[in-house]
């Protein structure tokens with residue numbers, strides 16, 4: 030018995046040994062096979078050969094939108110390809126799954142932003158002063174957390190109701206101005222930019238300015254210049270030694286942003302600080318966005334912010350009004366020659382309001398108006414702000430080196446005939462379900478996604494809806510003879526002097 034058990038023990042020991050050996054062997058083999066496969070797939074992405082100095086910048090020439098070039102190149106090199114632009118190593122990412130890998134599943138690898146001199150110029154030489162162009166950091170997380178409550182007001186809350194009241198007030202001013210045009214040619218953009226600026230300053234800073242306030246009007250104009258600027262691409266962004274050629278231009282950029290800062294400090298922050306006179310009740314809930322910034326600068330709410338950081342955070346968010354205003358003018362240009370769309374929106378507004386002015390509460394009853402805005406955003410196909418890899422990583426199986434600039438091809442997501450029926454046509458109904466609700470397909474990502482997603486898209490939806498719904502409710506638009514209403518795509522901005530319209534009052 031004992032001999033047997035010794036034998037069994039020896040056998041077990043032997044088998045245990047051989048099992049361990051076998052397991053080790055299998056592990057080595059599996060690692061070798063997987064490692065080999067990994068090595069094979071974990072290679073650099075294919076892409077065009079780079080020329081000295083230019084890299085592959087020349088391949089972007091001749092396209093209405095640079096992102097169209099990316100779609101064409103994807104047909105040759107595949108959905109994910111690398112290309113050197115000037116001195117910057119870039120990776121172009123096409124296709125929903127690959128884009129989601131960057132924005133969502135690996136968002137902590139790709140949360141940096143490019144280091145363009147032009148952008149630094151707007152933020153006193155430090156890109157980390159900017160909300161959209163900074164790298165990810167604890168500070169950025171704080172700034173986003175602070176903004177959340179203000180830029181994403183929830184229905185039935187006091188902030189939401191306050192925004193609704195501000196929108197009604199601003200509409201009453203705009204209405205008078207539009208009505209007085211009496212169906213003659215009018216430059217709408219200056220009025221809409223000014224109206225949007227007042228919506229933003231009223232909502233975030235509890236302050237409205239009249240149109241005879243020269244400094245305010247100058248600030249509005251400066252913001253529009255800056256917005257136009259950040260929406261342009263320059264070869265010098267990728268070939269830094271060309272930058273001196275932009276010398277004068279860079280000075281103008283610095284001048285605009287300096288004037289904006291002076292206005293914000295004087296007319297908003299300092300005035301508020303004086304009125305608070307150091308008597309702020311820290312237990313009281315924070316009021317507007319200025320109050321919450323002040324809590325972090327002066328009242329030691331953690332984490333504390335420097336004056337400069339807070340000022341930039343404020344002006345950056347107030348600058349969002351330019352995005353909304355420029356978008357609205359583009360929307361109007363898309364539909365000025367489409368009386369059918371205008372009529373449908375008018376009927377929808379009449380049915381929802383019974384004749385009174387449009388309010389945010391009507392939004393659920395006015396899906397077509399919202400769909401007009403979404404369709405314009407789709408067709409504009411504005412790029413997702415480029416990301417930068419903060420570490421070595423992998424996308425779609427290809428290696429990506431730290432500091433690689435990542436272009437996410439939103440143009441292909443918005444315009445691919447495989448994803449959209451007749452993508453070149455303006456068809457708001459594509460965003461409305463059979464049950465009459467607004468629906469957005471998952472490949473519609475105009476505001477990006479993940480930890481660097483747009484902080485202003487709710488404001489775009491709410492303010493855009495309110496102004497567009499109100500205009501189409503009270504006026505019909507018609508083209509001015511000789512104006513070509515082709516809307517520039519691939520960016521959100523329009524020059525200050527842009528499309529004119531004729532507006533006829535409906536009653």
Ligand code: HEM
Pocket residue numbers: 132160161162173180346349350352353356406411412413414415416475476477478479480481482483484485486488489521
């Ligand atoms: C039609 C109008 C707009 C479009 C299409 C748009 C689109 C975008 C996109 C694509 C991004 C980058 C997302 C990413 O990298 O994943 C972004 C970032 C951002 N947007 Fe917007 N945006 C619009 C309006 C606004 C407005 C009105 C505001 C302010 C109220 C705003 C505030 C921001 C901020 C602060 C960021 C930077 C977020 C970060 O990097 O952490 N945007 N936007």
